[in-house]
Amino acid sequence: MPLELIRRKDSDVWHIRGRIEEIPDCQYIRKSTGKTRKADAETYLAWFKHQEIRAFYASDLPQAERPFLFSDAVELYNPTPEFAGYLLKVMPYLENIPVSEITGTLVRDLGPIISPHNSTDTWRKQIINPVRAVINHAHDLGKCEALKIRGYSNQEREKQDQRRGKQSRPEKVPGDWSWILEFRKHTDLRFGLLAQFMFETAARISQALAITPDDLDLKNCVVSMPPAKGFPRTPVKLSKELAAELMELKPRRPRRTGDPNQERPILLFGYASRGSVYKRWKRVCNAAKIDVRMPHAAGRHGFATEMLNRQGIDPHSVAKQGRWADTRLLFETYGHAEDAESKVQNGLSTGRAQALQRTSNNQLKNNKE
Missing domain, CATH: 1.10.443.10 (Intergrase catalytic core)
Incomplete structure (x- = not known):
C-alpha cells in the first residue's frame, strides 16, 4: 500500500499511512504530518518520502563515500536551547540532505512549509538563522562550504502578512514612568x-x-x-x-514544573x-x-x-x-517618535514666526538707513 494521507474523525491533523514503494521491504509507516491544511500535508509528505529514499540509499555507501549530511553538521554544533528548539522543527526536512545540496532558496522555501501562518521575520529567526549557523560552523571545521542565505524582502513580508491577515513588525509603544507606576499599583x-x-x-x-x-x-x-x-x-x-x-x-x-530535570x-x-x-x-x-x-x-x-x-x-x-x-x-x-505631528506643526509655526520677525527687523533696519 503506497503512502497516503488520511485524517482521523476525531482530529483535524493529517497523518501518513502506508509504505514507500521505492524502498525494498519498507516497513509500514504511521506518522503525523502535524498539518491541518491538506496542501501543507501534501508538501510534507513529498519531503518525507524524498528524505527516506535518500537516507536508505546513502546508508549503503561506504563511510568514505557517504556525503556530509545536514544531520552530521548538527552533531558538530552546540546550539543554545532556543536554537535547539528551532532545529527540531527543521530536522525532518533537512537531516538526510547532503549539505552540498542545501541552497539559500531551499532553506527560504521551508518557511511557508514549516510555519505557513508565521511572519517572514519568524521564518528568518527560526529557520534561516539556525540552519546558516549550523552549516557555517561545519564550514569553519573544514567539513563543507559556507552558506549564504538572502533574507526576505519587504515585498515578501507584505505578501505573507496579507496571507495570514496580520501585520508583522507592529509599532511598539514604549514604556514611560506613568505607565510603570500604574503597573506597579496593581x-x-x-x-x-x-x-x-x-x-x-x-x-x-x-x-x-x-x-x-x-x-x-x-x-x-x-x-x-x-x-x-x-x-x-x-x-x-x-x-x-x-x-x-x-x-x-x-x-x-x-x-516546580513537574519536570524531574528542572x-x-x-x-x-x-x-x-x-x-x-x-x-x-x-x-x-x-x-x-x-x-x-x-x-x-x-x-x-x-x-x-x-x-x-x-x-x-x-x-x-x-x-x-x-x-x-x-x-x-x-x-x-x-527610538520612537512621540507627538510627532504636533511637534512638526509647532516647529513650522515657530520657524515661520522667526522668519517673519527677521524680515520685519531687516525692513526696519533698511528704513533707518
Missing part, C-alpha cells in the same frame, strides 16, 4: 520591580530573569548584567531608589522563563486598565525613548548605558 512588589528594573536598566527579559543574588551589589547600587546579544557581562549602575527597593526583595526559586536556582525575581511572565503581565495590564505593553516594549524600548526623547540625553551616552552596539541601531529600532 501587582505585588516582586512583579512590579521586574517591570521597573527593565525600564531603568534597558535589560532584556532574559537578562532580568537570569539575575541571581550574587549578581547584586546593592550597597554600591550596581548589578552585574548577564550577557546577551553579543554583549558580555557588564556592570550596570542602579538608581538609589531602585537599589533600596531591591534590598527588600527576598530572592526565591522558580515554581533546575531551580535561586533567582532575584524568581521566574524561570519569559513564558511564565507574559500571561501574568497581560493580566496586570488589564487589571490596571492600561494598554498592554509587553516587557521588551515597556522596558528596553521605554528606556531608549525616555532617555532620548523625554530627557534629551545624547545618543552616545544612551547607547553605552543601554548596551547598544551603535547609535544607528538605537535610533532605527528603539
Whole structure:
C-alpha cells in the first residue's frame, strides 16, 4: 500500500499511512504530518518520502563515500536551547540532505512549509538563522562550504502578512514612568520591580530573569548584567531608589514544573522563563486598565525613548548605558517618535514666526538707513 494521507474523525491533523514503494521491504509507516491544511500535508509528505529514499540509499555507501549530511553538521554544533528548539522543527526536512545540496532558496522555501501562518521575520529567526549557523560552523571545521542565505524582502513580508491577515513588525509603544507606576499599583512588589528594573536598566527579559543574588551589589547600587546579544557581562549602575527597593526583595526559586530535570536556582525575581511572565503581565495590564505593553516594549524600548526623547540625553551616552552596539541601531529600532505631528506643526509655526520677525527687523533696519 503506497503512502497516503488520511485524517482521523476525531482530529483535524493529517497523518501518513502506508509504505514507500521505492524502498525494498519498507516497513509500514504511521506518522503525523502535524498539518491541518491538506496542501501543507501534501508538501510534507513529498519531503518525507524524498528524505527516506535518500537516507536508505546513502546508508549503503561506504563511510568514505557517504556525503556530509545536514544531520552530521548538527552533531558538530552546540546550539543554545532556543536554537535547539528551532532545529527540531527543521530536522525532518533537512537531516538526510547532503549539505552540498542545501541552497539559500531551499532553506527560504521551508518557511511557508514549516510555519505557513508565521511572519517572514519568524521564518528568518527560526529557520534561516539556525540552519546558516549550523552549516557555517561545519564550514569553519573544514567539513563543507559556507552558506549564504538572502533574507526576505519587504515585498515578501507584505505578501505573507496579507496571507495570514496580520501585520508583522507592529509599532511598539514604549514604556514611560506613568505607565510603570500604574503597573506597579496593581501587582505585588516582586512583579512590579521586574517591570521597573527593565525600564531603568534597558535589560532584556532574559537578562532580568537570569539575575541571581550574587549578581547584586546593592550597597554600591550596581548589578552585574548577564550577557546577551553579543554583549558580555557588564556592570550596570542602579538608581538609589531602585537599589533600596531591591534590598527588600527576598530572592526565591522558580515554581516546580513537574519536570524531574528542572533546575531551580535561586533567582532575584524568581521566574524561570519569559513564558511564565507574559500571561501574568497581560493580566496586570488589564487589571490596571492600561494598554498592554509587553516587557521588551515597556522596558528596553521605554528606556531608549525616555532617555532620548523625554530627557534629551545624547545618543552616545544612551547607547553605552543601554548596551547598544551603535547609535544607528538605537535610533532605527528603539527610538520612537512621540507627538510627532504636533511637534512638526509647532516647529513650522515657530520657524515661520522667526522668519517673519527677521524680515520685519531687516525692513526696519533698511528704513533707518
